[in-house]
Amino acid sequence: MLPFTYALRNLFRDPARLAQTVGGSALVVLLLIAAVALNQGMNQVLASSGSAENVILMGKGSEESIERSEVHLEAESAAATSVRGLEEQLGVSAVSGEIFYQAPLQTASGKVEQALLRGVLESALLVHESVRLLEGRFPQSGEVMVGHLAHRKLGVDASETAVGKFVMFEDARFEIVGVFEAPGTVLESEVWFDRNDLATVTQRDTLSSITLRLGDAEFDDVEVFTLQRNDLELAAIREDAYYDKLSVFYKPIQVMTWVTAGLVAAGAIFGGLNTLYAAFAARVKEMATLQSIGYTRWALFVSLIQESLLATLSGTLLAFVVAYFLLDGQTVPFSVGTFTLTLTPTVLGVGLIAGVLLGTVGTLPPAFRCLAPALPTALRSN
Structure with missing residues (x-):
């Protein structure tokens, strides 16, 4: 050699x-x-992003996209009282009715970019257990909470989405009062509004979805509920299965x-x-x-x-x-x-x-x- x-x-x-x-x-x-x-x-x-312990209720026929889904408001309370065995904290069932909306959002610097908006109440923290507040607090009316990667989605510097700044949506001004993390999930790029605010601004009287966290309950229990309440026109899908479908997309x-x-x-x-x-x-x-x-x-x-x-x-x-x-x-x-x-x-x-x-x-x-x-x-x- x-x-x-x-x-x-x-x-x-x-x-x-x-x-x-x-x-x-x-x-x-x-x-x-x-x-x-x-x-x-x-x-x-x-x-x-999807948890095997969570089940999403969406409008029947809209299982491919939460944003296109419409769910009656009364379905939230109906699911909380009808599905036995859901996880509870301090007597509150882990049920979160939410509104999803993708639309242009303007930052304090004037830049306008598409963002994924989520209208929630505090019960959202019961089903999205990966969410942790890094600073600030949960939003109330006229306020928003942003994921710590939302600035990347908006194409601005992180200082533009810091606590004390503001964003403009549909000519309405919302103060940023909290920054949260949800490691390794799409939630970190979202902007969370008070649900009533987002419903008012977007002029809708329905939810996009309802997320339930299973405790002793099983997925079949949720499916039985959707079949019993045909008047609500609901379809149930596991949260991890929903994101698997997005992966195929x-x-x-x-x-x-x-x-x-x-x-x-x-x-x-x-x-x-x-x-x-x-x-x-x-x-x-x-x-x-x-x-x-x-x-x-x-x-x-x-x-x-x-x-x-x-x-x-x-x-x-x-x-x-x-x-x-x-x-x-x-x-x-x-x-x-x-x-x-x-x-x-x-x-x-x-x-x-x-x-x-x-x-x-x-x-x-x-x-x-x-x-x-x-x-x-x-x-x-x-």
């Missing part, structure tokens, strides 16, 4: 080719890391992310192959000379793979560094909230595998072509 230092020295024989190989592999790995992190982040936030976007990354990566790979073909073609005589002094083609092939792996793994390391500073911890807004990009072991593992494959599989065609000519023919080549 050729010494490892031979592959290392050859790596720096052509700095331009080295830069192109390292840069191309870094681009491919970075794109794959970004695609995996985007898809993983979106899936995780949707999976974490966003699959085309995730596929497009992969397609885009794949197309750009393919361009970089083909460019790298051309570079390797040109570089190895110029070394046919060198390879033949090494064979003539006793080195086998297998030893030469391994040396070429080593040389290529050094370049692509350097590019992989460069991609990891860039991803750490540019991607890790970044929050990405989408229609129902925001999610955070995280360089998990899975994401890094995909990047590392991609780097290894680029340095091995991508080197096979030009390496075979370089070593294929018979020894006499190769020695006479220019």
Whole structure:
């Protein structure tokens, strides 16, 4: 076998080719890391947003979208009194009738951006147990409470959604009196209004949904209630199942992310192959000379793979560094909230595998072509 230092020295024989190989592999790995992190982040936030202990009551026929759902106001009290075994705190059943509304919201700086608004009463805290107040208090009339990532959804600085600031909705001014967190869920990007305020401003006399938290009750008990009260025209769905359906809805976007990354990566790979073909073609005589002094083609092939792996793994390391500073911890807004990009072991593992494959599989065609000519023919080549 050729010494490892031979592959290392050859790596720096052509700095331009080295830069192109390292840069191309870094681009491919970075794109794959970004695609995996985007898809993983979106899936995780949707999976974490729904609780298996919660059941959502929506208008029959509107199970695909809470925003389009309409539920009679009396259904809230009817569900609280009819479904036995719901979780209770201090004698209050964990039942929350809520209004969902997506509309433009104006911040104090004057910027207008789409936001997901939720009209709630204090009973919402009984069903959304992940919600914790970071500062301030629960909103009353004329006030709102914002998730600590709402500023990302609105495209403004965090100071614009701090306690004491205000937002404008439909020419009405609402003071921000609280900031809350709900780790890993879409709730962190929402703006919570007093339910009566949101109903008045949006001119609606119905709820969007009712969320119930199961204690000793079971999902079947809630379904029986919806069947017994046909007059209310309700449909029951587990909260985690609802967000699973949303995940399916966003699959085309995730596929497009992969397609885009794949197309750009393919361009970089083909460019790298051309570079390797040109570089190895110029070394046919060198390879033949090494064979003539006793080195086998297998030893030469391994040396070429080593040389290529050094370049692509350097590019992989460069991609990891860039991803750490540019991607890790970044929050990405989408229609129902925001999610955070995280360089998990899975994401890094995909990047590392991609780097290894680029340095091995991508080197096979030009390496075979370089070593294929018979020894006499190769020695006479220019």
